[in-house]
Amino acid sequence: MLCRSHRPLADRFASQYDAHRRTATLLAAKPEGLDIDMLTPAELVWLIAAVAKGDEPAFERLYAATRAKLFGVVLRILRRQDLAEEVIQETYVRIWNSAGRFNPAVASPITWMASIARNRAIDVVRKRTEASIEEEPSAMEVAAESPDPLARREMTEELKRLLECIGRLEPERQKLVLLAYYNGWSREQLAAKFETPVNTVKTWLRRSMMDIRECLGL
Amino acid sequence: MVTDEDQLALAAEYALGTLDADERAQADAMIAADKEFAALVEAWGLKFGVLNQMVGSVEPRPEVWDRIREAAGLSGAQLPLLLPETPQPVVEPPPAEITPVADRGNIVAFPREGRRWRTIAAATSAIAAALIALVVTQVVRPDLLPEGLRPAPRTQVVQVPAAPAPAPAQYVALLQKDGGGPAFILTVDGASRNFTVRKVGDAAPEPGKSFELWVISDRLGPPRSLGVIGNGDFTSRPTLAAYDPNIVKNATYAVTLEPQGGSLNGKPSGEPVFAGKLIEAVPAEKR
Numbered sequence: 091m092l093c094r095s096h097r098p099l100a101d102r103f104a105s106q107y108d109a110h111r112r113t114a115t116l117l118a119a120k121p122e123g124l125d126i127d128m129l130t131p132a133e134l135v136w137l138i139a140a141v142a143k144g145d146e147p148a149f150e151r152l153y154a155a156t157r158a159k160l161f162g163v164v165l166r167i168l169r170r171q172d173l174a175e176e177v178i179q180e181t182y183v184r185i186w187n188s189a190g191r192f193n194p195a196v197a198s199p200i201t202w203m204a205s206i207a208r209n210r211a212i213d214v215v216r217k218r219t220e221a222s223i224e225e226e227p228s229a230m231e232v233a234a235e236s237p238d239p240l241a242r243r244e245m246t247e248e249l250k251r252l253l254e255c256i257g258r259l260e261p262e263r264q265k266l267v268l269l270a271y272y273n274g275w276s277r278e279q280l281a282a283k284f285e286t287p288v289n290t291v292k293t294w295l296r297r298s299m300m301d302i303r304e305c306l307g308l
Numbered sequence: 309m310v311t312d313e314d315q316l317a318l319a320a321e322y323a324l325g326t327l328d329a330d331e332r333a334q335a336d337a338m339i340a341a342d343k344e345f346a347a348l349v350e351a352w353g354l355k356f357g358v359l360n361q362m363v364g365s366v367e368p369r370p371e372v373w374d375r376i377r378e379a380a381g382l383s384g385a386q387l388p389l390l391l392p393e394t395p396q397p398v399v400e401p402p403p404a405e406i407t408p409v410a411d412r413g414n415i416v417a418f419p420r421e422g423r424r425w426r427t428i429a430a431a432t433s434a435i436a437a438a439l440i441a442l443v444v445t446q447v448v449r450p451d452l453l454p455e456g457l458r459p460a461p462r463t464q465v466v467q468v469p470a471a472p473a474p475a476p477a478q479y480v481a482l483l484q485k486d487g488g489g490p491a492f493i494l495t496v497d498g499a500s501r502n503f504t505v506r507k508v509g510d511a512a513p514e515p516g517k518s519f520e521l522w523v524i525s526d527r528l529g530p531p532r533s534l535g536v537i538g539n540g541d542f543t544s545r546p547t548l549a550a551y552d553p554n555i556v557k558n559a560t561y562a563v564t565l566e567p568q569g570g571s572l573n574g575k576p577s578g579e580p581v582f583a584g585k586l587i588e589a590v591p592a593e594k595r
Contacts, residue, residue, distance in 0.1 A: 146382050153373060158365035165366050167325075178368055179375050186380040201357040208360065209353060212325040216332055249358040250482065250490060257482075270326050271359050277326050299320035300313070306355065 129155045134199035135192075142189035149186055156203055157182075163204050164211040167274030177214055181207040198246070208274075215274050255305035263298045270295070315345060323352035362480075481561055481584040484509075491582045492537070494521075494561055501548040501556055503534070507541050511582070513565055520566040522576055523551065525559040536570040537563065560585050 129137070134155065140148035160181060165174040184206055192202055256264050266284065269275050277295070281288040321327050322335045339346040479498060482490035483505075491509035496502070505521060513519050522531040534547045548556050562580035564571075571577055 149380075149382070150373075153376065157372070158367045159360070159363070161368040162363050162366040163360050166363060171369075175368060175372050175375075178372055179379055182376045183380045186376075186382075196351075197354040197357065201354055201360065204360040205353045205357040208325070208357070213332065216325075216327070216329045246358060246361065248355075249361050252355060252358055253482065267324065268359075270324050271356055272363065274325050276328065280326070295321060295324070295326055296317045299317055299324065303316065303320065308351065308355070 131198045131200070135194045138185075138189050138192050138194075138199055141186060142192070149182075152185075153182060156200060159200060160204055160207040164207050166272060167208065167211040167215055173214060174211070177207060177210045181210055184210075201248075212274055216276065251306065252302075255302045258305055259298055259301060263294055266291070266294055267298050267302075316348070319345060319348040320352050322349050323356050479557065479586040481586045483561060483563055483582040483584040485582055490584075492563065494584065494586075496548060496556060496586065498553075500546070501551070501553070502544060502546050503548050504542055504544040505537050507537075516568050517565050518568050518570055519563050519581070520570050520576070522562045522564065522580075523548065523556075523559045524562055525555045527552075527555050528559070531562065531576055533571065533574060533576075534561075536566070557586055 134152065137148045137152040137155070141152055157178065161174060161178055164177045164181075165171070168174045168177065181203070185203060192199065196202075197205070256267055259267065262284065266280055269283065270280060275283070277288050277291045280295075281291045284291065318327070318331075318335055318338075322332065327335060335349070339349055479496040481494045481496075483492040483494055484490040491507070491511040493506045493508055495504050495506070511519075519537040521534040521537055523534055524531045528551075532551075535543075535545050537543050551559075560583055562576075562583040564576040564578050565581055566577055
């Protein structure tokens with residue numbers, strides 16, 4: 091089990107970092123079956139604070155706890171393993187260098203980290219020409235099996251709130267916004283998908299952003 | 309504070325990712341030069357960032373960590389490289405708390421008398437304007453990547469328990485009262501059409517009563533019961549599997565208060581207490 095192989099690392103934490111002994115012991119004492127990825131936001135905040143001080147084991151642990159999430163986010167947008175790996179590399183180097191900038195009062199650790207990764211992925215995808223993106227095969231068939239994983243995924247109050255606001259948009263625009271966010275689609279791609287001129291997409295996007303802004307009270 | 313609508317829209321679209329490369333470069337210059345604008349962009353980025361909670365995890369290859377360490381200039385001396393060297397493609401079994409409730413999975417065949425409920429369905433779709441639902445298609449899977457780009461099979465898909473398996477289309481509806489927060493989150497697996505109702509509010513049926521879930525669609529006539537919602541945090545059932553996917557996607561889902569154990573005659577005995585619709589947000593993409 092993944093968990094077992096990480097335990098020595100957590101134990102090392104306990105012996106090396108007296109100041110953080112309580113947290114570290116807590117980590118080490120996690121019951122069998124709880125994976126490293128199950129770190130709570132508070133534990134991630136602590137890890138990022140340690141990373142800001144140049145703590146390499148903390149960085150490794152942070153990476154282990156968050157890599158799959160961030161990779162999922164960027165792979166969805168870039169659709170290519172090699173590009174996604176490059177973006178992940180740049181993202182974590184950036185996190186290593188700017189962990190001190192993280193403000194837990196403003197966002198959860200994973201939201202902050204995923205935003206950095208996604209932003210970088212968008213940079214990459216926008217700089218590539220549309221043609222080179224379109225070349226990639228998109229075997230987008232969905233496979234079955236897993237019993238409703240989404241039901242168990244965390245859904246924070248902030249997410250519910252944003253979804254409520256997106257849900258107030260017309261159905262087409264909901265789709266527009268979410269396709270743009272999740273798949274990193276350009277206006278041109280969205281225009282093709284919705285069979286409408288790019289300028290119309292531009293107007294819809296702008297209107298949708300303003301509606302969401304008003305709804306969120308930003 | 310930035311009040312100019314063009315700038316506000318620019319910041320939002322930057323965060324959404326829909327600016328083209330030139331506009332993005334311009335916005336980057338503004339971010340570097342204008343602290344307020346930079347803060348606005350970051351705020352939008354974090355607002356949208358919560359959407360990533362819905363994205364499934366995919367394990368990167370172990371060598372990515374080596375490259376990060378090198379690029380970040382880590383000493384690495386004291387680390388035996390535990391993580392990268394011991395990839396364990398383990399699929400965590402689903403957490404035990406998600407036990408399908410073992411009472412009757414009652415799909416009741418209704419006589420044709422759906423008129424009243426059709427009205428209610430119409431009324432709830434009006435309510436549904438304020439309700440939100442979301443579809444996330446978990447399409448990003450290493451096994452969908454082009455042949456040559458796949459990682460070695462041994463490390464191909466490492467499932468990470470917190471965000472269990474990359475999944476097929478996932479439909480989500482927040483079931484709520486008009487203007488109130490959601491009481492239940494309904495999730496429907498696009499492939500199996502199994503659904504799970506997750507209790508999120510503090511709504512509880514009066515003593516001696518039960519909450520019952522119904523699917524309402526013009527195409528079905530009267531509402532059909534999907535069963536009683538159990539007392540636990542999660543209630544999972546396969547009872548939607550019998551329905552046409554298009555009905556499942558477009559129906560209204562409503563919760564009514566019923567006698568304990570569910571409606572006695574297979575019909576809802578009152579108006580919906582909570583309701584919501586599934587909205588297609590990220591469809592399985594076919595470009």
